[in-house]
Amino acid sequence: MTFLIGLTGSIGMGKSTTAKLFADEGCAVWDADAAVHRLYAPGGAAVEPMRAAFPQAVIDGAVSRDALKAAISADRTALRRIETIVHPLVADDRQAFIAAATADIIVLDIPLLFEGGGQRMVDLTVCVSVPAEIQRDRVLARGTMTEDQFEMIRAKQMPDAEKRALADRVVITDTLDHARQQVRAIVAEAREKLKDA
Ligand SMILES: CC(C)(COP(=O)(O)OP(=O)(O)OC[C@H]1O[C@@H](n2cnc3c(N)ncnc32)[C@H](O)[C@@H]1O)[C@@H](O)C(=O)NCCC(=O)NCCS
Ligand SMILES: Nc1ncnc2c1ncn2[C@@H]1O[C@H](COP(=O)(O)OP(=O)(O)OP(=O)(O)O)[C@@H](O)[C@H]1O
Incomplete structure (x- = not known):
């Protein structure tokens, strides 16, 4: 239990x-913000889906927070679309942590x-x-x-x-x-x- x-x-x-x-x-502590940082880092699971939706937001193989903020400022629907990509990946990361924790x-x-x-x-x-x-x-x-x-x-x-x-x-x-x-x-x-x- x-x-x-x-x-x-x-x-x-x-x-x-x-x-x-x-x-x-x-x-055992799992940190949602830290999970997002891992997903955005080179090789992270959000990089390719984000490249498909926001090609300008992937710089040197990583998701750029500054580029995402620029996209959000330019387009009110961008944050929703970012969340649609990121939140299921965050949920996967969380479930994997829970499954592995002792x-x-x-x-x-x-x-x-x-x-x-x-x-x-x-x-x-x-x-x-x-x-x-x-x-x-x-x-x-x-x-x-x-x-x-x-x-x-x-x-x-x-x-x-x-x-x-x-x-x-x-x-x-x-x-x-x-x-x-x-x-x-x-x-x-x-x-x-x-x-x-
Ligand atoms: C908008 C982004 C690029 C801003 O990055 P930045 O490094 O400047 O800020 P940081 O991530 O540290 O967030 C600053 C504050 O805003 C809050 N916040 C972040 N995303 C959201 C959101 N979608 N809705 C409401 N508050 C948010 C955070 O909890 C934090 O308190 C980044 O937060 C992002 O990619 N957000 C989408 C992913 C998300 O929803 N993360 C929330 C945890 S799952
Ligand atoms: N119990 C405490 N007593 C004294 N200072 C504290 C205490 N908890 C936090 N602080 C101070 O408050 C500040 C913010 O704390 P912390 O970084 O833990 O907040 P946070 O909620 O994680 O912030 P964020 O939402 O921005 O990520 C830090 O400077 C920290 O040292």
């Missing part, structure tokens, strides 16, 4: 950091868990959250995004309050120690459920 946890949260809320805390407790708990780190209906495939959903000002400060402190770019991405995502309302558990990522405590409680709960199953 394996217990499946879906981990989600808005940009900069602490998903990756929290995923590492789950890994520290012996959980841990008792598998954590799926999926930014768009609720947007994509992914809650149906897991036993428990967990949303990471901090107040909006801390989120903004943390994202801008990374120095990889302007305030405008951050607001654009945030506007595209389901609001934090809605995600928190949908999630079975919320992890507040104000400090590392506090987050670790909450992760340990969720892992203990999952292991109890596995014992009872």
Whole structure:
């Protein structure tokens, strides 16, 4: 028996950091964004389908994110078409990970868990959250995004309050120690459920 946890949260809320805390407790972690990076890399499964649909987006044998962003800016239907190519490949990658994992708990780190209906495939959903000002400060402190770019991405995502309302558990990522405590409680709960199953 394996217990499946879906981990989600808005940009900069602490998903990756929290995923590492789950890994520290012996959980196997699969990261959707990392899967997309593998699919776009040279030899990745998205390269040839993407070349067929967006020939200009494949540069030096890899899918170029900048070229995809240019395609999306030029054509409103492009993101939908990109998603149609990428999402089934991401699902295959996820299933292969789940099939090969030997841990008792598998954590799926999926930014768009609720947007994509992914809650149906897991036993428990967990949303990471901090107040909006801390989120903004943390994202801008990374120095990889302007305030405008951050607001654009945030506007595209389901609001934090809605995600928190949908999630079975919320992890507040104000400090590392506090987050670790909450992760340990969720892992203990999952292991109890596995014992009872
Ligand atoms: C649009 C692309 C080229 C932008 O690449 P870039 O490296 O600039 O950004 P990155 O991938 O890090 O995403 C930035 C933020 O946008 C969010 N995001 C990414 N794709 C989507 C989407 N289709 N819908 C809503 N939010 C999205 C991410 O979760 C993240 O928080 C890239 O995200 C992409 O190819 N997306 C399509 C694949 C996809 O849907 N991925 C989501 C995870 S399965
Ligand atoms: N529990 C925590 N205590 C203190 N700082 C934290 C905590 N969790 C995350 N952070 C900080 O917040 C920032 C964002 O965290 P992280 O990269 O884990 O977020 P993310 O949700 O994975 O981001 P993205 O959606 O952009 O990929 C980082 O600088 C990280 O150090």
